[in-house]
Amino acid sequence: METAVKEYTYKDFASDQEVRWCPGCDDYVILRSVQKALPEIGVNKENIVFISGIGCSSRFPYYMDTYGMHGIHGRATAIASGVKLANPGLSVWVITGDGDSMAIGGNHFIHVLRRNLDLNIILFNNEIYGLTKGQFSPTSLVGQKTKSSPYGNTQPPFSAGELALGAQARFFARIGGNTPKEMTDIFIASEKYKGTALVEVLQNCPIFNDGCFTKYTDKAVREDRQLFVEHGKPMIFGKEKNKGLILKGLRLEVVTIGEDGIEETDILIHDAKEQDPTLHQMLVRLEYPMVTGIIRSYEDVTFEEREDALTVQVKSDSAFRKTKDLFFSGDIYEIK
Amino acid sequence: MDINTETPQEILEAVIIRFVGDSGDGMQLTGTQFSDTSAMFGNDVATFPNYPAEIRAPQGSLYGVSGYQVHIGSVEISTPGDEVDLLVAMNPAGLKTNLHAVKPGHTIIVDTDAFTKKNLEKALYESNPLEDNSLENYRVIEVAMTSLTKEALKDVQGLDNKAITRSKNMFALGMVYWMYHRSTDHTIDFFKKKFKNKPEIIEANTKVLNAGYFFAETLELIPNAYTISPAKMPAGTYRIIMGNTATAWGFLAAAEKSGMELFLGSYPITPASDILHELVKHKHFGVKTLQAEDEIAGITSAIGASFAGDLAITTTSGPGLALKGEALGLAMMIELPLVVVDVQRGGPSTGLPTKTEQSDLLQAMYGRNGESPVIVIAASTPANCFNSAYEAAKLTLEHMTPVILLTDGYIANGSAPWKIQTVDEMPEINNMRLTEAKEDYHPYEREKDSLARYWAVPGTPGLEHRVGGLEKDKVTGNVSYVPENHEYMTRIRAEKIKRVQNYIPDQEVEFAQSGDLLVVGWGGTYGSLHTAVKHLNEEGYGNIGLAHFHYLNPMPKNTEEVLRNFKKIIVCELNTGQFVKVLKSNFNNHEFLQYNKIQGLPFSNNELKEKFKQILS
Numbered sequence: 001m002e003t004a005v006k007e008y009t010y011k012d013f014a015s016d017q018e019v020r021w022c023p024g025c026d027d028y029v030i031l032r033s034v035q036k037a038l039p040e041i042g043v044n045k046e047n048i049v050f051i052s053g054i055g056c057s058s059r060f061p062y063y064m065d066t067y068g069m070h071g072i073h074g075r076a077t078a079i080a081s082g083v084k085l086a087n088p089g090l091s092v093w094v095i096t097g098d099g100d101s102m103a104i105g106g107n108h109f110i111h112v113l114r115r116n117l118d119l120n121i122i123l124f125n126n127e128i129y130g131l132t133k134g135q136f137s138p139t140s141l142v143g144q145k146t147k148s149s150p151y152g153n154t155q156p157p158f159s160a161g162e163l164a165l166g167a168q169a170r171f172f173a174r175i176g177g178n179t180p181k182e183m184t185d186i187f188i189a190s191e192k193y194k195g196t197a198l199v200e201v202l203q204n205c206p207i208f209n210d211g212c213f214t215k216y217t218d219k220a221v222r223e224d225r226q227l228f229v230e231h232g233k234p235m236i237f238g239k240e241k242n243k244g245l246i247l248k249g250l251r252l253e254v255v256t257i258g259e260d261g262i263e264e265t266d267i268l269i270h271d272a273k274e275q276d277p278t279l280h281q282m283l284v285r286l287e288y289p290m291v292t293g294i295i296r297s298y299e300d301v302t303f304e305e306r307e308d309a310l311t312v313q314v315k316s317d318s319a320f321r322k323t324k325d326l327f328f329s330g331d332i333y334e335i336k
Numbered sequence: 337m338d339i340n341t342e343t344p345q346e347i348l349e350a351v352i353i354r355f356v357g358d359s360g361d362g363m364q365l366t367g368t369q370f371s372d373t374s375a376m377f378g379n380d381v382a383t384f385p386n387y388p389a390e391i392r393a394p395q396g397s398l399y400g401v402s403g404y405q406v407h408i409g410s411v412e413i414s415t416p417g418d419e420v421d422l423l424v425a426m427n428p429a430g431l432k433t434n435l436h437a438v439k440p441g442h443t444i445i446v447d448t449d450a451f452t453k454k455n456l457e458k459a460l461y462e463s464n465p466l467e468d469n470s471l472e473n474y475r476v477i478e479v480a481m482t483s484l485t486k487e488a489l490k491d492v493q494g495l496d497n498k499a500i501t502r503s504k505n506m507f508a509l510g511m512v513y514w515m516y517h518r519s520t521d522h523t524i525d526f527f528k529k530k531f532k533n534k535p536e537i538i539e540a541n542t543k544v545l546n547a548g549y550f551f552a553e554t555l556e557l558i559p560n561a562y563t564i565s566p567a568k569m570p571a572g573t574y575r576i577i578m579g580n581t582a583t584a585w586g587f588l589a590a591a592e593k594s595g596m597e598l599f600l601g602s603y604p605i606t607p608a609s610d611i612l613h614e615l616v617k618h619k620h621f622g623v624k625t626l627q628a629e630d631e632i633a634g635i636t637s638a639i640g641a642s643f644a645g646d647l648a649i650t651t652t653s654g655p656g657l658a659l660k661g662e663a664l665g666l667a668m669m670i671e672l673p674l675v676v677v678d679v680q681r682g683g684p685s686t687g688l689p690t691k692t693e694q695s696d697l698l699q700a701m702y703g704r705n706g707e708s709p710v711i712v713i714a715a716s717t718p719a720n721c722f723n724s725a726y727e728a729a730k731l732t733l734e735h736m737t738p739v740i741l742l743t744d745g746y747i748a749n750g751s752a753p754w755k756i757q758t759v760d761e762m763p764e765i766n767n768m769r770l771t772e773a774k775e776d777y778h779p780y781e782r783e784k785d786s787l788a789r790y791w792a793v794p795g796t797p798g799l800e801h802r803v804g805g806l807e808k809d810k811v812t813g814n815v816s817y818v819p820e821n822h823e824y825m826t827r828i829r830a831e832k833i834k835r836v837q838n839y840i841p842d843q844e845v846e847f848a849q850s851g852d853l854l855v856v857g858w859g860g861t862y863g864s865l866h867t868a869v870k871h872l873n874e875e876g877y878g879n880i881g882l883a884h885f886h887y888l889n890p891m892p893k894n895t896e897e898v899l900r901n902f903k904k905i906i907v908c909e910l911n912t913g914q915f916v917k918v919l920k921s922n923f924n925n926h927e928f929l930q931y932n933k934i935q936g937l938p939f940s941n942n943e944l945k946e947k948f949k950q951i952l953s
Contacts, residue, residue, distance in 0.1 A: 015802070017814060017815075044797065045800060046794065046795055046796055046797040046798070046799070046800060047794065047795055048794075049643075049644070049794050051640065054805075061802050061804070062802050062804070062814075062815065064802075065800055066800050067643075067794040067800050067801065067802075068801075068802040068803075068804075069640075069643055069670070069802065069803050069804060070802065070803070070804025070805060070806060071636065071639075071666065071804070071805065072636070072662055072663060072666050072805055075632060075633070075636040075663065078601075078628065078629075078632065078633035078636040078637050078640070079636045079637065079639055079640035079643070080640055081626065081633075081637050081640060082599065082601060082626070082636065082637035082638055082639060082640025082641035082642075082643075082644070082648070083640040083641065083643055083644040083794070084640075084644075085599065085624055085626060085637070085640075085641060086597070086599055086624070086640065086641035086642075086643075086644035086645060086646040086648075087644045087645065087794065087795060089795065090644065090794050090795065107629050107630055107633070108629060108632075108633055108636075111628075111629040111633070307624070310619060311619045311622075314619040314620050315619065315620045318620035320618070320620050320621065321620075322592065322759070323585070323588045323589050323592050323621065323758075323759055324758045324759065326585070326588070326618070326621075327575075327585065327756045327757075327758065328573065328756060330575070331372060331376065331522070331575060331576070332573050332574065332575045332756065333375065333376040333378075333573070333574055333575070334571075334572075334573055334574070335378060335566075335569045335570070335571055335572060335573075335574055335755075336571055
């Protein structure tokens with residue numbers, strides 16, 4: 001039965017629970033951006049499910065007036081996989097953090113990407129453990145002083161994008177925690193994408209790691225330090241829109257249009273839909289500029305499509321309709 | 337083919353046969369064929385495969401011996417039996433490791449071709465047991481099986497040497513078929529199905545099987561053949577079923593009866609993997625399976641599927657249950673249906689993966705952080721795995737709490753006749769699903785008698801809600817740190833489990849209902865305990881009852897009453913005494929004797945009888 005899609009505003013997605021993140025936390029921005037994206041995706045709210053792990057970000061489902069589960073540490077992706085396999089008609093969102101997804105939940109994180117179920121994962125990356133009050137995380141920088149690394153962190157960090165692409169992510173986007181409009185658009189795109197869509201939000205933690213992304217996200221420097229990529233458009237950035245990327249040998253290089261004979265037509269065009277992730281890998285690794293936007297959006301068969309096709313095949317090949325057909329098949333015998 | 341009619345027949349009530357050889361010798365197949373054929377003939381049957389953890393252990397080594405024991409009878413058969421009437425040993429290592437199990441004066445068939453100097457050394461024999469009179473207390477039948485197999489196959493085209501030697505197990509099977517008056521038809525049909533596209537393999541196996549059969553017939557060393565008449569079993573249609581298959585089928589039946597889709601999240605682990613292997617075949621029934629990246633994803637994906645409205649299960653063995661502990665606590669906390677099957681094996685740690693034990697009971701009952709009671713039940717026989725899985729599904733759906741079903745390697749891999757049950761004969765399964773919005777829905781409102789909460793599933797308009805592992809308000813389910821609320825919720829979660837007592841049958845006692853000794857057991861030891869208690873009652877050793885527990889948490893309401901009716905109580909377990917701990921803590925006005933065995937093996941009939949006699953004297 002087709003039900004008409006209801007009209008919503010962002011307020012329809014706010015639950016009656018008081019939001020309890022620290023004042024100034026980017027989590028508020030993400031919450032509002034999600035609430036603003038949902039009226040645009042064309043799904044009734046009874047068909048939307050938020051699943052989280054443990055950590056500051058994972059309180060998220062309590063604040064959404066949809067179905068939701070606050071799971072256990074690291075396992076949100078696995079729980080969400082079960083939800084989606086049980087009912088592929090649902091719009092399923094995973095809320096996770098850098099520790100939740102890449103430390104304790106690292107195994108589930110890589111395998112969910114490999115399988116490519118139609119899920120949306122929002123990764124709140126603040127390069128720190130917030131809820132346990134300030135230990136280094138798998139994305140903390142070498143040398144970073146935290147509660148559990150008072151003399152500086154000695155464990156080199158993961159780049160979420162690099163790890164994800166290595167695990168065969170077909171959709172990867174990155175966005176600063178202080179750009180709600182672009183964030184909303186990315187969430188809408190991630191929901192429309194068929195497959196596992198991972199969105200990394202560079203989320204400032206004002207208490208334990210304040211300013212960790214300022215050099216890329218601060219309004220004053222944002223345009224000069226960030227390259228916001230869009231599929232089919234040249235990779236141009238800068239206040240003057242005169243910086244761009246070219247490929248030189250095996251490296252990306254920043255050039256200035258109008259200098260050294262560089263013209264706009266020399267600048268690389270972003271192809272998010274390319275199957276080969278090589279260039280996407282180079283983009284996620286760049287530190288200057290920090291690349292944001294939808295870096296990769298390669299369309300592939302989803303896990304549930306493969307499973308469905310198999311089920312249809314097995315059903316049509318099988319003589320079993322009810323369990324009694326199975327129970328009475330093969331070697332049976334009568335005792336009189 | 338016609339079965340022999342001319343040789344003198346000796347009629348036996350029951351016989352125990354053990355086939356042993358290298359782990360690549362096909363002993364499991366040989367044993368299965370013999371037990372299936374006997375079951376179809378109408379015998380009662382119990383089997384016990386005993387194989388090493390190594391897939392292909394070094395040839396001829398003592399630890400690479402694989403065995404399969406079959407007990408068949410014209411009388412009720414509850415266990416694979418202890419001492420064997422016939423040992424078929426395909427090599428010296430098999431003989432050495434199994435000779436102790438052969439009844440003195442009984443028969444051993446050996447493949448003399450395998451008794452080479454090299455194999456004797458590998459089996460650590462200083463001299464050839466076939467030549468040094470060390471077997472003089474047995475009737476040894478020496479057969480050059482490998483040579484005879486080669487001879488039988490000399491005209492068959494398209495076989496390499498390896499394929500030829502590998503079919504010698506069928507020579508042995510043919511001999512045993514003749515000895516016990518069995519037709520080879522079932523096995524030949526099996527070849528035809530199994531090797532449909534390999535006519536040369538069908539031909540080879542059939543030739544070797546028949547060669548063994550006729551060899552036994554003409555061999556003067558075998559004085560007579562034996563007959564075991566069909567057993568008196570309830571009329572009906574039967575099949576031979578392994579415990580793990582029965583478990584899988586119980587869930588299929590429960591899904592069909594409840595009208596729900598079955599979801600299995602699982603990670604391969606011995607000896608539970610066969611449940612996954614079985615369920616993954618049944619996509620035609622809408623079964624969804626996820627072979628997950630680890631044990632934790634196995635259970636958490638099942639939790640997600642349950643949240644979304646499926647009948648969700650996860651299957652594992654002891655080490656996997658340990659990994660699932662935190663997630664099981666979540667399922668208990670959010671009060672969702674979920675069945676966890678633990679096919680117990682020898683522990684601790686990796687322990688004895690292919691051997692049996694009952695040492696996960698306390699883990700099942702208490703192995704989680706916080707106060708987190710769940711329903712725990714145990715299956716008693718291979719066929720009972722079917723009913724137990726069905727019942728676990730029924731309990732989890734009706735009571736909105738996880739259920740742990742304990743089976744073990746012994747009944748999971750063992751097989752026995754199963755009188756086929758259909759879904760129509762099975763009890764109704766209800767569930768707590770709310771299908772449409774109701775005014776004032778609160779996720780933690782409970783049904784007043786069972787205390788089960790109502791189940792609102794994504795996709796239902798107006799029932800949107802959140803659940804989670806944080807303590808929640810007793811009605812709304814919102815996060816609550818109120819001290820009194822936490823105590824209330826902790827107590828009500830426990831009370832909900834306790835009230836399951838109102839929905840399960842009383843504990844039954846078999847044999848004497850009161851008297852001298854009550855034998856108490858649980859789970860997969862049923863066959864051994866039943867047989868021992870039956871024998872002692874028949875032999876007139878006093879009034880002995882058997883209370884074999886299926887419901888371990890909660891226990892049936894009348895448990896105390898059952899215990900009260902006997903002068904002495906002995907609790908028998910394949911662990912150091914886990915159930916007895918639970919009994920002692922609940923019924924401290926009774927004295928409990930114990931009999932425990934921790935060898936990775938089931939109880940033997942003799943050791944149980946000796947122990948019980950000692951207590952009664």
